[in-house]
Amino acid sequence: MIGFLKGKVVKLKSNLCLLEANGVGYICLISFQTYLKLKDKSEAFLWTYLQAKEDNLNLFGFFEEEEKEFFLKLISIPGIGPKMSLQILSHYPLEVIKEAISNQDTKKLSTIPGVGKKTAERLVLELKGVLPKEEKETLSIKEEAISALLNLGYNYKVADEVVSKALKEKGETTLEELILFSLKILGK
DSSP states (O other), rough: OEEEEEEEEEEEEEEEEEEEEETEEEEEEHHHHHHHTTOOOOEEEEEEEEEEEEEEEEEESSHHHHHHHHHHHHSSSTTTOOHHHOOOOOOOOHHHHHHHHHHHHHHTTOOOOTTTTTHHHHHHHHHHOOOOOHHHHHHHHHHHHHHHHHTTTTHHHHHHHHHHHHHHHSSSHHHHHHHHHHHHHHHH
C-alpha cells in the first residue's frame, strides 16, 4: 500500500496530479480542492489511497490527511464509490461539507453534481455522527467568521484562508475575537 508520495509536480489538472517520486511518475486522482492547494507548487506531498480492482489500479491523492480520512468515510457508505467521493470533495471545501452534514442540510448537499436527494439523505444518515462535538463548534465558529468576511466583500477563498490561518494562530477563541483577528491579518 502507498501511504503518501512526496516529489515533483510534473503535470497538474483539476482532477489529477502527475507526481515524480524517486524517478517514478505516479498519476494521482485528486479533488478540485487539492488542485487549488497544489496549483502554484512545484513540489508536493500527497496522502494517498490505492484502489485495487481486478482490471486496474487507481491512486487517489489528498493535500491534507483530513481530506483522505473523510474520503475513506465516504467510500465506506454503500453505493458511494471513490469517484463519487472525489466529486463530493471537489465541489465544496471539506469544512463546508462537514457543516452541511452536521446541520442535515440535504438541500446544500444535493447541489453537488451527481448527488441527488436520496444520496444526500444517505450521506447525512451515515455521517451525521462523524464530527466530534468540539469540531462541530469550531466549524460553526469558522463558518460564521467566513460569512462575516463575505458580508464585508471578501471572496470565499480569501475568507476561508484568512479564518483558517487565524484559527491556527489563535487557537480556541470566540467568534468576535476570530473575526477581529482575521481582519487584523487582512490588514484592516
